[in-house]
Amino acid sequence: MTVHFKQDKPDNSNRLDGMKQGVLGKPLPRIEGLAKVTGTAPYAAEYPVENCAEGVLVTATITRGKVTSIDRTSVLSMPGVIAVVDDEKLCTRAAQGTANEAPMQGPAQICYWGQPIALVIAETFEQARDAAKHLTVEYLEVDGAPLDPGAVDPEEQDDETVHQGDLANAMAEAAHSVDVTYTTKGHASAAMEPHSAIAQWDGNKLTVHASLQMLNYNIAELADALDMEEDNIRLISRFVGGGFGSKLGISEEVVAAALAATQIGRPVRVVQSRQQVFQTVMRRSETTQRLRLAADSNGKLTGFGHEALVSNLPGESFAEPVLQSSHFLYGGENRELMLKVARIHRMTAGSVRAPGEAVGMPALEGAMDVLAEKAGIDPVELRLRNIPEKNPEEDLPFSSHKLAECLKQGAEAFGWECGLRKPRQRREGEWWIGTGMASAARVHNIAEAKARVTLKSDGTALVETDMTDIGTGTYTILAQIAGEMLGLDPEQVLVELGDTRHPRGPGSGGSWGAASTGSAVYIACKAIREELAAKTGASEEELELREGKTATGETLTSLLDGKDLAREGHYEPGEIEDDYTASGFGAFFAEVRVNHYTGETRVDRMLGAFGFGRVLNAKTARSQCIGGITWSIGVALTEALEFDPRDGHLVNCDLAEYHVPVHRDVPDVEVVLVEERDGAASPIQAKGIGELGMCGGAAAIANAIYNACGARIYDYPMTPDRVLAAMPD
Amino acid sequence: MRPFQYIRAPSLSETSKLTAGEDALAIAGGTNLLDLMKLQVETPALLADINRLGFSEIEDTDDGGLRLGALATNTETAVHPRVRADYPVLARAILAGATQQLRNKATNGGNLCQRTRCFYFTNIDQPCNKREPGSGCGAIDGIAKLHAVLGTSDQCIATYPGDMAVALSALGAVVQISGDKGERSVPVRDFHLLPGDTPWIENVLEAGEIITGIILPAPVGGTQIYRKVRERSSYAFALVSVAAIIELTDGKFSRADLAFGGLAHKPWHDPRVEEVLLGQHPSDALIDKAADILLEDARGYGENDFKIPLTRRTLRAVLTQATEDAA
């Protein structure tokens, strides 16, 4: 039985707070943690499948043009080689998140260097890899493909454009104004587990083990690509070794494995190499961003301008949503916002953790620091003065707003010294030391979701949904929600995820997984509680469940009387989405040291204070924040995709040369979880967590670099060469 | 990966025979070679595993120096009590390289022979004179942030990426080589070659020759510093590095052995820099003069221009630290 709940108004009942089990929010360790660290949790490529052949993708060595011929005979006589697949249905790009339809297909048309054009299948992986390198391909090359986003006429994204009042005039009349241009380089998700799939047919039924974040969309993408009915496909993705957006949509190996398995009548596994993952999946677009801030003598914003240029391939709808939080974070009645996309022939741009704010906030919060300095106002105070009462562009209230609390609690916990700030005040040996801060903001996303909860006659529970756990703790928090509602220890709750046979939901991405699927589980559990309450003669509100018993000591097993009780929860966000602006907020504080001689920057300590609604598990929530802060360090200091200026290929495509922060770069990180219940965000009063922790953190570091050594840098990442170039003598 | 034959080399003389062929390579830790084989940058038909040949001892030499076996691991070398006590610049250089896991596997001989990290060298679908003579140099006019500013040629601007050899160069160590023509010794400073017109020839090893050991001279004392400038604090190759052994007598430089990494196709050692410093009182002007000489012929390729001022500043930092420590 399905219980449908569409949320049209805020739910401030905070029912979960009144439950008696007392496990929700507790810092429980991840249920699947032991299996993962002992290597017993199978990832997509690890399922033992008999008679499985191995496929390796062949990628283009030109930037634009077409494949005129593929000489199969060049590899078919090589040891172990079974076949070459260059089917029209092969995908040449990964699907964008929530695409719900096949990504670009037709491998003969080449749009970027490194694009998949064929698959070689062999008995062993090594044989396939060798043959893939030896496949003779003839091309007809088209010269002059645009590669530089600055050199083409970009397309305006009309739905992002805001012209409100007269910004030019506000700038002219402002007591303090800032007009600066920031750049950020491209980023990679750099998940540990490479993209991989095993496809296997049983009659006309196809089963695919793949590493994916959003099965409900992915099955539609795969079905569309193969021209099949969804009902004949089963997708399984129980463990995912990191996604960070790169596995939102299916990528090339999923369709390739399925086509290959059809062609040779055997199961086929395709695992992308590290270099291929970097080159064929998704990049976060580089950005160029102009920030204009006009303020009165008290530092209150009168004008706000944020214009951004990003890039993508022709035919892609995704444009890095740089301005997402800029629309509502600060006031200022005169507003100019504009997002433009340059069409260039570099690999596909798409979602990488916190698309938009991950790069928009570091620019905005850098500019705010410049304004604070010009206006002579403490940076924390400047932000406090500019928190709007409602969304400054649409006449909408905020569902809940914790920025001020985060700024205050964060400053307190960090030991922020308020007042006038001057750079180059502290030196220890070769090192300049300084502090900086920034606000955090990330829009709250939520989506329709279903989950089935079965309270078993033996007093345990089972939760089933196609939701994925990409390493964030979903298994654990769903067990906690069900445990809290049904009065069970989470160990008594078995959570089954990552299988399209289960009730469907939006999956994991855009930080919406916990609130969306968590709400579906909550709704299912509530329905079960109603049944149980009826048996006891009480109302659902009165029913107290704890340790498998009611308040009067009646056990669940006796109430169930040998029968399982199952309910499917179906959550749907209703009109509420149009009535409020919902967002997570926070504040970052950083202390860094900058070497006077070498320009090297090292972060000494960092603190983030965040308000993202109800905390479902203090440990996994905190881990998400630490992860976000780690990414902030990468954005600030090291991460940059480098593209060859002549053919647009990604040059630094492995983890040795694409520099994510290493353990030693991530110092003492402290996280303050600010209490919040956001009734408009979801029925469980939770919002997204996974991305907020990196939305602005890079600016705290950039601002600290300035405070430390006086180098005001407008280009991320702030590598030693850039620091030295900007450092005063 | 191209199919290859694997033979565990039974003896030194057999190794020479096995690796004398065009298509044969020795494998030690494999931390560099296997990666390159997977990328098909290296495609040996035969791999001679030299790990059982025994050159893994670290032992005293008669004149008070130390002999590092070619097959001793980087970790064993860096933690060796005599290396730590008498050659701290070497211990520091090794520990500044790669990661603990890699150093546990990496050998001293393999470290000296590691190949460049040039992006175009490791991508077989791009031009590279080093990998494919005559195909052109992808890095010139390409992405060349890590590339060389000294001793480049218009054929190749790659760097030797390692750290250990930079310290060995400052120490004046000697490489022991064995081949079918017998044994020979080559100073580390002469072991690596500049690219010139033959960038694929990286060192003096001839076909069939392998490194058996490295001889460190008797300890020289002094203040020993290895300074590696890099974007992240571990697991990154040097933008610039400096190995320094400095001694002051009566306030004047009496020893100034310096070698530089990240600048060239080999650890860079310029005797003129030492000459300028010796016998002089440390001063900013003197250090600048030394840097002028060092960088006299330096040439940037756009993206790596910053290495020139960075080298100057890093040298200043190192000499300042050394004179303060010595004072």
Ligand SMILES: Cc1cc2nc3c(=O)[nH]c(=O)nc-3n(C[C@H](O)[C@H](O)[C@H](O)COP(=O)(O)OP(=O)(O)OC[C@H]3O[C@@H](n4cnc5c(N)ncnc54)[C@H](O)[C@@H]3O)c2cc1C
């Ligand atoms: C991600 C990463 C980061 C790294 N970072 C650094 C760093 O920061 N600094 C640094 O210095 N190094 C770094 N390294 C390189 C590492 O130090 C080398 O890979 C290692 O030292 C090579 O030693 P090996 O024994 O594994 O050599 P192998 O991979 O076995 O061999 C490398 C080469 O040397 C040859 N060879 C091996 N032994 C001998 C011998 N005795 N005589 C003649 N030829 C021989 C082989 O034929 C081959 O051509 C890094 C490596 C990786 C993978």
Ligand code: SF4
């Ligand atoms: S710099 Fe040397 S290694 Fe790099 S592409 Fe040019 S020739 Fe090849």
